Amino acid sequence: MTSDQVLSSDHYFNSRANLRKGTGVEPVIFADDIYESYAQMKEYYSDEIESELKMQLWEMIDFHVIDPDGYYIRITTRRV
Structure with missing residues (x-):
């Protein structure tokens, strides 16, 4: 059973089923070394x-x- 299956049929998230969960949200991650972080993402998760x-x-x-x-x-x- 997925977490979505425990929601009632009239739950807010079910009315937005055709939308991805992250719509309208932009989490921010601060990197100590942005160039290294980018290189790792490029290597493992380029898509x-x-x-x-x-x-x-x-x-x-x-x-x-x-x-x-x-x-x-x-x-x-x-920010420096």
Whole structure:
């Protein structure tokens, strides 16, 4: 039994069954070494990389991945 199967038929999540669970959510992970993190993602999970390394206007370097549930995850540097 999956966690979705324990929900009642009128539960909010069941009404959004055609949407991925991560829709509208962007978790942020701060990496101590963004270049090493990116290299590891590129090596093991290259299909999940949504955007390449980029210096943002707010002076942080990041890239994005999408996990199997659809979460759009930003992996970024800390502000210095």
